[in-house]
Amino acid sequence: MIHLEAVAAGYRTFRLAPATLSFPAGTLTALIGPNGCGKSTMLKVMSRQLRPSAGRVMLGEEDTAGLAPRALARRLALLPQENAVPPGVTVVELVGYGRAPHQNLLGMQTGADREKVRQAMDRLDLLALADREVGTLSGGQRQRVFIAMALAQDAPVMLFDEPTNWLDIQHQVEVLRLMRDLAREGRTCVVVLHDIAQAARYADRLVVMKAGSVIATGAPKAVLTADLVRQVYNLQVEVHPDPVTGTPVPVPLEPGRDRCVEPV
Numbered sequence: 001m002i003h004l005e006a007v008a009a010g011y012r013t014f015r016l017a018p019a020t021l022s023f024p025a026g027t028l029t030a031l032i033g034p035n036g037c038g039k040s041t042m043l044k045v046m047s048r049q050l051r052p053s054a055g056r057v058m059l060g061e062e063d064t065a066g067l068a069p070r071a072l073a074r075r076l077a078l079l080p081q082e083n084a085v086p087p088g089v090t091v092v093e094l095v096g097y098g099r100a101p102h103q104n105l106l107g108m109q110t111g112a113d114r115e116k117v118r119q120a121m122d123r124l125d126l127l128a129l130a131d132r133e134v135g136t137l138s139g140g141q142r143q144r145v146f147i148a149m150a151l152a153q154d155a156p157v158m159l160f161d162e163p164t165n166w167l168d169i170q171h172q173v174e175v176l177r178l179m180r181d182l183a184r185e186g187r188t189c190v191v192v193l194h195d196i197a198q199a200a201r202y203a204d205r206l207v208v209m210k211a212g213s214v215i216a217t218g219a220p221k222a223v224l225t226a227d228l229v230r231q232v233y234n235l236q237v238e239v240h241p242d243p244v245t246g247t248p249v250p251v252p253l254e255p256g257r258d259r260c261v262e263p264v
């Protein structure tokens with residue numbers, strides 16, 4: 001589990017207000033909120049890419065501030081929002097970089113490392129692309145390669161910043177199901193999502209942010225109300241149950257237009 005104790009952080013022009021939050025093992029949490037509210041900043045501070053200006057980020061009983069980089073990388077994986085594609089690197093090589101924290105200083109892969117890489121590529125539907133240069137792939141294929149690299153890292157805490165960007169609907173659903181499965185396997189998964197209906201459908205818990213502050217946390221059905229969406233996104237919605245899962249789906253209202261539901 002990962003726990004934030006009164007953590008504050010930010011930049012000259014933007015501050016995260018002090019937040020105390022727990023992300024338990026075995027749980028998928030979706031971090032939602034408008035553009036620029038601080039979701040990526042929150043993941044950066046959780047993954048020590050950004051130093052907190054106050055408070056502590058704890059992995060179990062340990063303060064992440066005291067962990068060596070390799071020890072931290074064995075325990076926590078981050079998929080950033082943007083990933084640079086190294087020139088000339090193939091899919092299998094890039095996914096293999098995820099094994100680096102587990103290898104000796106010579107960087108030799110063992111049979112176990114190669115198996116983890118194969119499994120990660122298989123889970124992201126990448127085996128057929130294994131020998132392709134990453135730079136020649138489509139946006140969605142690349143995104144799946146970077147998710148597979150994070151998966152190959154095999155860390156108990158996994159943070160994903162907008163992992164469904166670029167993906168078609170089939171691969172969006174597969175990635176969200178994968179995240180839910182990783183949580184069911186006992187990992188702590190935190191995912192930034194913009195599609196709040198998907199967040200409500202797949203996550204166990206929502207953390208809702210606005211302007212650098214956490215303003216609500218809890219189960220999607222309890223948290224995702226029309227009032228909350230208006231307060232956070234300044235948008236009028238009705239909230240309807242998802243016809244398949246019963247989870248809340250915010251449906252935007254159109255000013256000056258009567259509701260009109262026609263058969264498809």
Ligand SMILES: Nc1ncnc2c1ncn2[C@@H]1O[C@H](COP(=O)(O)OP(=O)(O)OP(=O)(O)O)[C@@H](O)[C@H]1O
Nearest residue numbers: 011012013014033034035036037038039040041042
């Ligand atoms: N390296 C940086 N230096 C200065 N300001 C930054 C930096 N990174 C982000 N910011 C600012 O911090 C604020 C929060 O950014 P952040 O990327 O955390 O938002 P977000 O909620 O993830 O947004 P989005 O949904 O658009 O990805 C924004 O105003 C942004 O301009």
